[in-house]
Amino acid sequence: MLIGEYIHTIDNKNRVSLPAKFRKILGKKIVVTPGLDKCLFIFTSKEWLKVSKKLSDSNSELSFLKADQRSFNRYMFGRAAEVEVDSIGRILLPEFLKEKIGLKNTAVIVGVEDRVEVWEEKTWNEQKDAMEKQAEHLAEKLASAGTI
Amino acid sequence: MLIGEYIHTIDNKNRVSLPAKFRKILGKKIVVTPGLDKCLFIFTSKEWLKVSKKLSDSNSELSFLKADQRSFNRYMFGRAAEVEVDSIGRILLPEFLKEKIGLKNTAVIVGVEDRVEVWEEKTWNEQKDAMEKQAEHLAEKLASAGTI
DNA sequence: ATAACAAGTGGGAAAAAGTGGGAAAAATTT
DNA sequence: AAATTTTTCCCACTTTTTCCCACTTGTTAT
Secondary structure: OEEEEEEEEOOOOOEEEOOHHHHHHHOOEEEEEEOOOOOEEEEEHHHHHHHHHHHHOOOOOOOOOHHHHHHHHHHHHHOOEEEEOOOOOEEEOOHHHHHHOOOOOEEEEEEEEOEEEEEOHHHHHHHHHHHHHOOHHHHHHHHHHHOO | OEEEEEEEEOOOOOEEEOOHHHHHHHOOEEEEEEOOOOOEEEEEHHHHHHHHHHHHOOOOOOHHHOHHHHHHHHHHHHOOEEEEOOOOOEEEOOHHHHHHOOOOOEEEEEEEEOEEEEEOHHHHHHHHHHHHHHHHHHHHHHHHOOOO
Protein backbone atom coordinates (compact mmCIF):
# COMPACT_ATOMS: atom_id res chain seq x y z
CA MET A 1 0.00 0.00 0.00
CA LEU A 2 1.26 3.46 -0.87
CA ILE A 3 1.34 5.70 2.18
CA GLY A 4 3.37 8.55 3.60
CA GLU A 5 4.71 11.91 2.57
CA TYR A 6 8.15 12.66 1.10
CA ILE A 7 9.85 15.83 -0.08
CA HIS A 8 12.22 15.32 -3.00
CA THR A 9 14.33 17.53 -5.19
CA ILE A 10 13.66 18.10 -8.86
CA ASP A 11 17.07 18.45 -10.47
CA ASN A 12 17.83 20.61 -13.46
CA LYS A 13 17.13 17.76 -15.81
CA ASN A 14 13.62 17.40 -14.39
CA ARG A 15 14.39 14.17 -12.61
CA VAL A 16 12.77 13.20 -9.30
CA SER A 17 13.48 10.21 -7.12
CA LEU A 18 10.48 8.14 -6.27
CA PRO A 19 10.48 7.32 -2.57
CA ALA A 20 12.27 4.02 -2.16
CA LYS A 21 9.29 2.54 -0.38
CA PHE A 22 7.09 3.11 -3.42
CA ARG A 23 9.38 1.59 -6.02
CA LYS A 24 8.52 -2.04 -5.68
CA ILE A 25 4.83 -1.33 -5.90
CA LEU A 26 5.08 1.11 -8.78
CA GLY A 27 7.30 -1.01 -10.98
CA LYS A 28 9.30 0.10 -13.98
CA LYS A 29 6.59 1.81 -16.00
CA ILE A 30 4.16 4.29 -14.57
CA VAL A 31 1.58 6.75 -15.85
CA VAL A 32 1.59 10.38 -14.81
CA THR A 33 -1.50 12.46 -15.40
CA PRO A 34 -2.79 15.80 -14.30
CA GLY A 35 -4.84 14.96 -11.25
CA LEU A 36 -7.57 16.82 -9.49
CA ASP A 37 -6.99 19.53 -6.87
CA LYS A 38 -3.78 20.93 -8.36
CA CYS A 39 -1.68 17.83 -8.13
CA LEU A 40 -0.46 15.06 -10.40
CA PHE A 41 -1.56 11.47 -10.15
CA ILE A 42 0.84 8.61 -10.65
CA PHE A 43 -0.57 5.17 -11.35
CA THR A 44 1.05 1.84 -11.99
CA SER A 45 0.45 0.68 -15.56
CA LYS A 46 -1.88 -1.90 -14.17
CA GLU A 47 -3.89 0.51 -12.07
CA TRP A 48 -4.01 2.91 -14.99
CA LEU A 49 -5.54 0.25 -17.16
CA LYS A 50 -8.24 -0.24 -14.60
CA VAL A 51 -8.85 3.48 -14.27
CA SER A 52 -8.97 4.11 -17.98
CA LYS A 53 -11.36 1.24 -18.56
CA LYS A 54 -13.66 2.67 -15.97
CA LEU A 55 -13.43 6.13 -17.38
CA SER A 56 -14.08 5.18 -20.96
CA ASP A 57 -16.95 2.89 -20.15
CA SER A 58 -19.88 5.14 -20.81
CA ASN A 59 -22.30 2.64 -19.36
CA SER A 60 -20.68 2.71 -16.00
CA GLU A 61 -22.31 4.22 -13.02
CA LEU A 62 -20.21 7.29 -13.67
CA SER A 63 -22.86 8.48 -15.99
CA PHE A 64 -21.59 11.76 -17.31
CA LEU A 65 -23.31 13.70 -19.93
CA LYS A 66 -21.65 12.60 -23.11
CA ALA A 67 -20.03 15.93 -23.75
CA ASP A 68 -18.77 16.19 -20.21
CA GLN A 69 -17.33 12.75 -20.38
CA ARG A 70 -15.54 13.54 -23.59
CA SER A 71 -13.86 16.58 -22.20
CA PHE A 72 -13.03 14.92 -18.94
CA ASN A 73 -11.43 12.01 -20.73
CA ARG A 74 -9.56 14.40 -22.94
CA TYR A 75 -8.20 15.92 -19.78
CA MET A 76 -7.16 12.63 -18.22
CA PHE A 77 -5.98 10.78 -21.31
CA GLY A 78 -4.75 13.55 -23.52
CA ARG A 79 -2.23 14.70 -21.00
CA ALA A 80 -1.24 11.43 -19.49
CA ALA A 81 2.37 10.44 -19.94
CA GLU A 82 3.81 6.97 -19.76
CA VAL A 83 7.10 7.29 -17.96
CA GLU A 84 9.97 4.88 -17.39
CA VAL A 85 11.61 4.60 -14.01
CA ASP A 86 15.39 4.69 -14.44
CA SER A 87 17.84 2.23 -12.90
CA ILE A 88 18.06 4.08 -9.60
CA GLY A 89 14.39 4.86 -9.13
CA ARG A 90 13.97 8.26 -10.73
CA ILE A 91 11.44 9.50 -13.23
CA LEU A 92 11.53 12.33 -15.71
CA LEU A 93 8.71 14.82 -15.19
CA PRO A 94 7.41 16.21 -18.46
CA GLU A 95 7.72 19.98 -18.52
CA PHE A 96 4.04 20.58 -19.21
CA LEU A 97 2.99 18.60 -16.15
CA LYS A 98 5.50 20.43 -14.03
CA GLU A 99 4.04 23.70 -15.17
CA LYS A 100 0.52 22.50 -14.65
CA ILE A 101 0.94 22.43 -10.89
CA GLY A 102 3.65 25.05 -10.59
CA LEU A 103 6.57 22.83 -9.66
CA LYS A 104 10.02 24.35 -9.34
CA ASN A 105 12.86 22.77 -7.33
CA THR A 106 11.09 20.42 -4.98
CA ALA A 107 8.05 18.19 -5.04
CA VAL A 108 6.00 16.64 -2.30
CA ILE A 109 5.27 13.02 -3.10
CA VAL A 110 2.34 11.48 -1.29
CA GLY A 111 1.13 7.91 -1.18
CA VAL A 112 -2.65 7.64 -1.25
CA GLU A 113 -3.53 3.96 -1.04
CA ASP A 114 -3.16 2.84 -4.63
CA ARG A 115 -2.00 6.00 -6.30
CA VAL A 116 0.75 8.54 -5.75
CA GLU A 117 0.20 12.26 -5.81
CA VAL A 118 2.74 14.95 -6.61
CA TRP A 119 2.32 18.42 -5.15
CA GLU A 120 4.06 21.73 -5.09
CA GLU A 121 5.07 22.26 -1.48
CA LYS A 122 3.10 25.40 -0.79
CA THR A 123 -0.07 24.04 -2.37
CA TRP A 124 0.31 20.85 -0.38
CA ASN A 125 0.64 22.70 2.89
CA GLU A 126 -2.44 24.75 2.15
CA GLN A 127 -4.33 21.61 1.29
CA LYS A 128 -3.15 19.98 4.48
CA ASP A 129 -4.15 22.92 6.62
CA ALA A 130 -7.59 22.90 5.09
CA MET A 131 -7.95 19.19 5.74
CA GLU A 132 -6.69 19.55 9.26
CA LYS A 133 -9.30 22.19 10.04
CA GLN A 134 -12.21 20.02 9.12
CA ALA A 135 -10.58 16.85 10.22
CA GLU A 136 -11.40 16.46 13.87
CA HIS A 137 -14.41 14.38 13.06
CA LEU A 138 -12.42 12.41 10.53
CA ALA A 139 -9.90 11.50 13.18
CA GLU A 140 -12.73 10.43 15.38
CA LYS A 141 -13.88 8.14 12.64
CA LEU A 142 -10.39 6.72 12.52
CA ALA A 143 -10.31 6.10 16.23
CA SER A 144 -13.67 4.42 16.34
CA ALA A 145 -13.05 2.32 13.28
CA GLY A 146 -10.06 0.81 15.05
CA THR A 147 -12.33 -0.69 17.63
CA ILE A 148 -14.85 -2.18 15.24
CA MET B 1 -4.69 -6.93 24.78
CA LEU B 2 -2.54 -3.81 24.80
CA ILE B 3 -2.56 -2.11 28.18
CA GLY B 4 -0.23 -0.05 30.32
CA GLU B 5 1.80 3.12 30.11
CA TYR B 6 5.53 3.26 29.39
CA ILE B 7 8.03 6.08 29.09
CA HIS B 8 10.75 5.38 26.54
CA THR B 9 13.67 7.30 25.15
CA ILE B 10 13.83 8.53 21.60
CA ASP B 11 17.50 8.29 20.67
CA ASN B 12 19.30 10.58 18.28
CA LYS B 13 18.47 8.32 15.38
CA ASN B 14 14.76 8.64 16.13
CA ARG B 15 14.47 5.11 17.43
CA VAL B 16 12.04 4.10 20.18
CA SER B 17 11.69 0.74 21.84
CA LEU B 18 8.24 -0.69 21.80
CA PRO B 19 7.33 -1.99 25.24
CA ALA B 20 8.32 -5.64 25.29
CA LYS B 21 4.81 -6.62 26.25
CA PHE B 22 3.43 -5.12 23.07
CA ARG B 23 5.81 -6.73 20.62
CA LYS B 24 4.18 -10.06 20.09
CA ILE B 25 0.83 -8.46 19.43
CA LEU B 26 2.14 -5.75 17.14
CA GLY B 27 4.26 -7.98 14.96
CA LYS B 28 7.03 -6.93 12.60
CA LYS B 29 5.25 -4.31 10.51
CA ILE B 30 3.14 -1.55 11.94
CA VAL B 31 1.47 1.63 10.74
CA VAL B 32 1.90 4.92 12.55
CA THR B 33 -0.47 7.80 11.94
CA PRO B 34 -1.50 11.02 13.64
CA GLY B 35 -4.49 10.33 15.79
CA LEU B 36 -6.82 12.37 17.89
CA ASP B 37 -5.77 14.85 20.58
CA LYS B 38 -2.13 15.41 19.66
CA CYS B 39 -1.03 11.81 19.78
CA LEU B 40 -0.01 9.12 17.31
CA PHE B 41 -1.83 5.88 16.71
CA ILE B 42 0.03 2.66 16.07
CA PHE B 43 -1.84 -0.10 14.29
CA THR B 44 -0.81 -3.58 13.33
CA SER B 45 -0.73 -4.00 9.54
CA LYS B 46 -3.75 -6.20 9.84
CA GLU B 47 -5.72 -3.75 11.90
CA TRP B 48 -4.67 -0.95 9.59
CA LEU B 49 -5.94 -2.83 6.59
CA LYS B 50 -9.23 -3.29 8.29
CA VAL B 51 -9.49 0.33 9.30
CA SER B 52 -8.46 1.67 5.93
CA LYS B 53 -10.79 -0.62 4.05
CA LYS B 54 -13.58 0.50 6.26
CA LEU B 55 -12.89 4.18 5.85
CA SER B 56 -11.45 4.65 2.40
CA ASP B 57 -14.51 3.46 0.59
CA SER B 58 -12.21 1.62 -1.73
CA ASN B 59 -14.99 -0.64 -2.78
CA SER B 60 -16.56 2.21 -4.65
CA GLU B 61 -14.66 2.27 -7.93
CA LEU B 62 -12.71 5.40 -8.77
CA SER B 63 -13.16 6.98 -5.41
CA PHE B 64 -10.93 9.81 -6.59
CA LEU B 65 -13.76 11.30 -8.59
CA LYS B 66 -15.43 12.53 -5.44
CA ALA B 67 -13.84 15.57 -3.88
CA ASP B 68 -14.43 14.78 -0.24
CA GLN B 69 -13.35 11.20 -0.76
CA ARG B 70 -10.13 12.48 -2.26
CA SER B 71 -9.39 14.70 0.71
CA PHE B 72 -10.24 12.02 3.15
CA ASN B 73 -7.98 9.45 1.53
CA ARG B 74 -5.22 11.98 1.25
CA TYR B 75 -5.59 12.78 4.91
CA MET B 76 -5.80 9.18 5.90
CA PHE B 77 -2.96 7.69 3.84
CA GLY B 78 -0.75 10.67 3.19
CA ARG B 79 0.05 11.19 6.83
CA ALA B 80 0.58 7.58 7.77
CA ALA B 81 3.82 5.64 7.72
CA GLU B 82 4.50 1.95 7.40
CA VAL B 83 7.30 1.11 9.79
CA GLU B 84 9.38 -2.01 10.37
CA VAL B 85 10.17 -3.21 13.85
CA ASP B 86 13.88 -4.00 14.11
CA SER B 87 15.38 -7.17 15.52
CA ILE B 88 15.28 -5.93 19.11
CA GLY B 89 11.84 -4.35 19.08
CA ARG B 90 12.48 -0.75 18.10
CA ILE B 91 10.83 1.40 15.47
CA LEU B 92 12.00 4.46 13.62
CA LEU B 93 9.68 7.43 14.07
CA PRO B 94 9.46 9.52 10.91
CA GLU B 95 10.47 13.10 11.58
CA PHE B 96 7.19 14.55 10.34
CA LEU B 97 5.23 12.49 12.84
CA LYS B 98 7.57 13.43 15.66
CA GLU B 99 7.02 17.06 14.84
CA LYS B 100 3.30 16.63 14.57
CA ILE B 101 2.94 15.97 18.29
CA GLY B 102 6.02 17.82 19.50
CA LEU B 103 8.18 14.86 20.51
CA LYS B 104 11.74 15.46 21.62
CA ASN B 105 13.72 12.98 23.75
CA THR B 106 11.08 10.81 25.32
CA ALA B 107 7.72 9.40 24.40
CA VAL B 108 4.90 8.01 26.45
CA ILE B 109 3.62 4.81 24.93
CA VAL B 110 0.18 3.75 25.96
CA GLY B 111 -1.75 0.61 25.24
CA VAL B 112 -5.39 1.28 24.52
CA GLU B 113 -7.18 -2.00 24.01
CA ASP B 114 -6.24 -2.90 20.46
CA ARG B 115 -4.09 0.03 19.43
CA VAL B 116 -1.11 1.85 20.85
CA GLU B 117 -0.87 5.58 21.34
CA VAL B 118 2.27 7.69 21.47
CA TRP B 119 2.30 10.95 23.42
CA GLU B 120 4.63 13.74 24.31
CA GLU B 121 5.04 13.55 28.09
CA LYS B 122 3.68 16.98 28.96
CA THR B 123 0.68 16.61 26.68
CA TRP B 124 0.01 13.20 28.14
CA ASN B 125 0.05 14.52 31.70
CA GLU B 126 -2.27 17.37 30.83
CA GLN B 127 -4.57 14.93 29.19
CA LYS B 128 -4.47 12.71 32.23
CA ASP B 129 -5.14 15.60 34.62
CA ALA B 130 -8.05 16.69 32.55
CA MET B 131 -9.44 13.20 32.60
CA GLU B 132 -9.04 12.92 36.36
CA LYS B 133 -10.66 16.28 37.00
CA GLN B 134 -13.50 15.30 34.81
CA ALA B 135 -13.84 12.00 36.58
CA GLU B 136 -13.99 13.68 39.99
CA HIS B 137 -16.41 16.20 38.70
CA LEU B 138 -18.62 13.56 37.25
CA ALA B 139 -18.46 11.50 40.41
CA GLU B 140 -19.52 14.48 42.47
CA LYS B 141 -22.38 15.25 40.19
CA LEU B 142 -23.51 11.70 40.40
CA ALA B 143 -23.20 11.63 44.16
CA SER B 144 -25.08 14.88 44.75
CA ALA B 145 -27.85 13.71 42.52
CA GLY B 146 -28.27 10.91 44.99
CA THR B 147 -28.02 8.24 42.42
CA ILE B 148 -25.26 6.40 44.17
C1' DA C 1 24.45 -13.39 46.98
C1' DT C 2 25.67 -14.62 42.43
C1' DA C 3 24.56 -16.07 37.98
C1' DA C 4 21.54 -15.96 34.06
C1' DC C 5 18.36 -13.51 31.53
C1' DA C 6 15.55 -9.90 29.59
C1' DA C 7 14.65 -5.08 28.49
C1' DG C 8 16.06 -0.64 27.25
C1' DT C 9 19.75 2.32 25.36
C1' DG C 10 23.72 3.71 22.51
C1' DG C 11 27.09 3.63 18.77
C1' DG C 12 30.08 2.11 14.79
C1' DA C 13 30.22 0.25 10.24
C1' DA C 14 28.00 -1.20 6.13
C1' DA C 15 24.33 -0.56 2.94
C1' DA C 16 20.87 2.06 0.72
C1' DA C 17 18.71 6.33 -0.74
C1' DG C 18 18.89 10.75 -2.71
C1' DT C 19 21.37 14.07 -5.51
C1' DG C 20 24.40 15.86 -9.13
C1' DG C 21 27.06 15.80 -13.32
C1' DG C 22 29.73 14.13 -17.36
C1' DA C 23 29.83 11.70 -21.63
C1' DA C 24 27.66 8.76 -25.15
C1' DA C 25 23.65 8.33 -28.04
C1' DA C 26 19.73 10.14 -30.30
C1' DA C 27 17.16 13.65 -32.25
C1' DT C 28 16.74 18.23 -34.28
C1' DT C 29 18.26 22.13 -36.78
C1' DT C 30 20.91 24.62 -40.15
C1' DA D 1 26.49 16.33 -43.47
C1' DA D 2 27.89 19.03 -39.68
C1' DA D 3 26.56 21.34 -35.69
C1' DT D 4 23.62 22.01 -31.87
C1' DT D 5 20.50 20.50 -28.61
C1' DT D 6 18.16 17.00 -26.05
C1' DT D 7 17.87 12.60 -24.02
C1' DT D 8 19.86 8.56 -21.96
C1' DC D 9 23.11 6.01 -19.48
C1' DC D 10 26.46 5.59 -16.17
C1' DC D 11 29.39 6.92 -12.38
C1' DA D 12 30.37 9.46 -8.02
C1' DC D 13 29.48 11.99 -3.86
C1' DT D 14 26.79 12.86 0.45
C1' DT D 15 23.48 11.86 3.68
C1' DT D 16 20.38 8.76 5.77
C1' DT D 17 19.02 4.30 7.11
C1' DT D 18 19.94 -0.32 8.47
C1' DC D 19 22.30 -3.89 10.70
C1' DC D 20 24.88 -5.67 14.21
C1' DC D 21 27.18 -5.64 18.53
C1' DA D 22 27.82 -4.04 23.29
C1' DC D 23 26.82 -1.74 27.65
C1' DT D 24 23.67 -0.95 31.55
C1' DT D 25 19.97 -1.79 34.57
C1' DG D 26 16.68 -4.44 36.70
C1' DT D 27 14.44 -8.97 37.39
C1' DT D 28 14.33 -13.94 38.05
C1' DA D 29 16.37 -18.29 39.32
C1' DT D 30 19.67 -21.18 41.61
